Amino acid sequence: MNPAQPSPKSRVKRDMEAVAALERAPxxxxxxxxxRVRDGDTTSFTxxxxxxxxxxxxxxYRMVQNQAVSEELAxxxxxxxxxxxxxxEPTAKFTTWLFRIATHLALNWIRDGRKERGQESLDExxxxxxERQVADRQPTVEQELLYQVRLRExxxxxxxxxxxxxxxxxxxxxQELEYSQIAKALDCSESAVKSLLFRAYETLRSRLxxxx
Amino acid sequence: MECxxxxxxxxxxxxxxxSGALSEVRAREIEQHIADCSGCRQLVESQRELWRxxxxxxxxxxxxxxxxxxxxxxxxxxxxPLWKQWMRRIFEPAAPVAxxxxxxxxxxxxxxxAVGLVVRTPAGSQQPQQMRAEQVDIEQVASALDDLExxxxxxxx
Numbered sequence: 001m002n003p004a005q006p007s008p009k010s011r012v013k014r015d016m017e018a019v020a021a022l023e024r025a026p027x028x029x030x031x032x033x034x035x036r037v038r039d040g041d042t043t044s045f046t047x048x049x050x051x052x053x054x055x056x057x058x059x060x061y062r063m064v065q066n067q068a069v070s071e072e073l074a075x076x077x078x079x080x081x082x083x084x085x086x087x088x089e090p091t092a093k094f095t096t097w098l099f100r101i102a103t104h105l106a107l108n109w110i111r112d113g114r115k116e117r118g119q120e121s122l123d124e125x126x127x128x129x130x131e132r133q134v135a136d137r138q139p140t141v142e143q144e145l146l147y148q149v150r151l152r153e154x155x156x157x158x159x160x161x162x163x164x165x166x167x168x169x170x171x172x173x174x175q176e177l178e179y180s181q182i183a184k185a186l187d188c189s190e191s192a193v194k195s196l197l198f199r200a201y202e203t204l205r206s207r208l209x210x211x212x
Numbered sequence: 213m214e215c216x217x218x219x220x221x222x223x224x225x226x227x228x229x230x231s232g233a234l235s236e237v238r239a240r241e242i243e244q245h246i247a248d249c250s251g252c253r254q255l256v257e258s259q260r261e262l263w264r265x266x267x268x269x270x271x272x273x274x275x276x277x278x279x280x281x282x283x284x285x286x287x288x289x290x291x292x293p294l295w296k297q298w299m300r301r302i303f304e305p306a307a308p309v310a311x312x313x314x315x316x317x318x319x320x321x322x323x324x325x326a327v328g329l330v331v332r333t334p335a336g337s338q339q340p341q342q343m344r345a346e347q348v349d350i351e352q353v354a355s356a357l358d359d360l361e362x363x364x365x366x367x368x369x
Contacts, residue, residue, distance in 0.1 A: 049279065057278070058271040067272050074274075075282050082286055083297075084306035101306050147268070154269050172231070173266055194224045201227060205258050208265050 030094030037085045045085075049078060052095070055175055056102050062170050063106040063163075065155055073105045092184055099177065100185040103167050110163045150211060157207040165200035172197055216245055216252050226252060230259040 030051070036044040056077055061070035080101055139147070158166055164186060171177045171185060182197075183190045216222040228234050229242045246253045275281075289297065 049282070053278065054274055057274045061271050062269070071275055071278060075278070075285060078282055079285055079289070080304065080306040083289070083301060083304075097306070150265070150268055154265055158269075173263065194221065198224055198227060201259065201262065202223075204266075205262050208262060209258065211265055 031090035034081075034085070034088050034094055035090065037082070038088050045082060048081070048094075052098055053078075056098065059099065059170055059175055060102055060106055062158070062174060063103075063167060064109055065159060069109065073102070073109060076105055077102045093181060095175075095177065096181040096184045099171060099175065099181070100187075103171070103185045107163050107167065153208060153211060157204055160207070161200055161203060165196050165203075168193055168196040169200045169204070215249055216242060217255070223255065226255050227259060230256060230263060 030048060033044040033048050037048070053074070057070055057074040060073045060077075061067060064070055064073065077098065081098065158169070161169065167186060168182055171182045172179075177185070179190045179193050182193045186193065186196075188196075216225055219225065225234070225238075225242065229239060232239075234242065242252075246256055289300070
C-alpha cells in the first residue's frame with residue numbers, strides 16, 4: 001500500500017488488506033502499530049485510521065458542532081500523526097497523544113473565532129441527525145420535534161461551556177478517557193481536570209434540569 | 213458512613229460513581245450511603261439524568277471519502293519540496309509545543325543579566341564619585357580652616 005499515490009484499485013486492495021490485518025490482530029497495541037508506521041509500514045497507518053477515525057471525528061464534531069469543519073480538523077490530526085511518524089516515541093498512550101492533537105486543533109479553531117464562519121451548516125447537521133433517528137426508530141412527528149428541541153438544547157448548553165470544560169466533558173463522557181489522559185491532552189493536572197469536569201457538569205445539570 | 217459531599221472530593225466521587233469509574237467495593241459503599249442520604253441521592257439522580265440527556269446527542273457518520281481525501285493530502289504533502297515539508301514539521305507540530313516555556317527561561321535569563329549589569333555598573337562608577345566627593349570635602353575643609361586662620365585674632369598678630 002502506498003498512501004502517497006492511491007489509485008482506486010490499490011485503495012480497494014489496501015482496504016481489504018487492512019480489514020484482514022485487523023481481523024488477524026484485533027488487539028494489537030496502537031503504539032506498536034505506530035512504531036511500525038515509523039519503520040515504513042503504511043498498512044499499520046491504515047489500521048490506526050480504521051480504529052480511530054470515528055472517535056476523532058465525533059469528538060471534533062461535538063467540539064466545533066459542524067460536520068465539515070470536524071472532518072477537516074480530523075484530517076489535519078491524522079496528517080500530523082503521519083507527518084511525525086519518524087520521530088514518534090511511545091511515551092504515553094497513543095489515544096492520549098491523538099486526542100492531545102485533536103484538542104489542540106479544536107481549541108485553536110474555537111479561539112480563532114472561525115466558528116462563526118462555518119455556522120451555516122449547523123442546522124443542516126441537525127436535520128441530518130434527525131433524519132437518521134427517523135430512519136432508525138420511525139418516531140412520530142411529535143417525537144421528531146421533541147428530539148430536535150432536546151438536541152438543540154443539549155448543543156446549546158455545551159456550546160456555552162468554556163472551551164476547556166467542553167473538551168474535558170467530551171473526552172470524559174463520550175470518549176471515556178481516564179483523568180490522566182484528559183490531563184495530558186489538556187496540558188494540565190489531574191486535579192485541574194476533575195475541577196473542570198465538576199464545574200462543567202454542575203453548569204450542564206442546571207442548564208438542562210428542565211429537560212428531565 | 214459520613215456524607216460523601218462533605219469530603220473534599222465528594223462531588224467528584226459521585227460523578228465517578230455515576231460514570232461507573234469506581235471500584236466495586238467503593239461503588240457498593242456509595243450505594244449504601246445514597247440509600248440514606250437524600251442530598252447525595254438527588255445529586256446522583258440529576259447527574260444520571262444529565263448523562264441520559266447527553267446520550268441523546270447522536271453524531272453523523274463520517275463521510276465515505278474521508279480516507280481518500282486524507283491520502284490525497286498525504287500524497288500532496290509528500291510531493292512538496294523538502295524545505296516545505298520541514299517547515300510544516302517545525303511550525304505545525306503534531307502535539308502542541310509550549311512556546312512560552314523557553315520564552316520564560318530566556319526572559320528570566322535576560323532579566324538576571326540586566327539586573328546584574330545595573331547593580332554592577334554603579335558599584336564601579338560609584339567609587340571615583342565617592343573619592344571625588346571626599347576630595348572636594350577635604351579641599352573645602354582646608355579652605356575653611358585657612359579662612360578661619362585669617363580671621364582669627366592670632367593670625368593678625
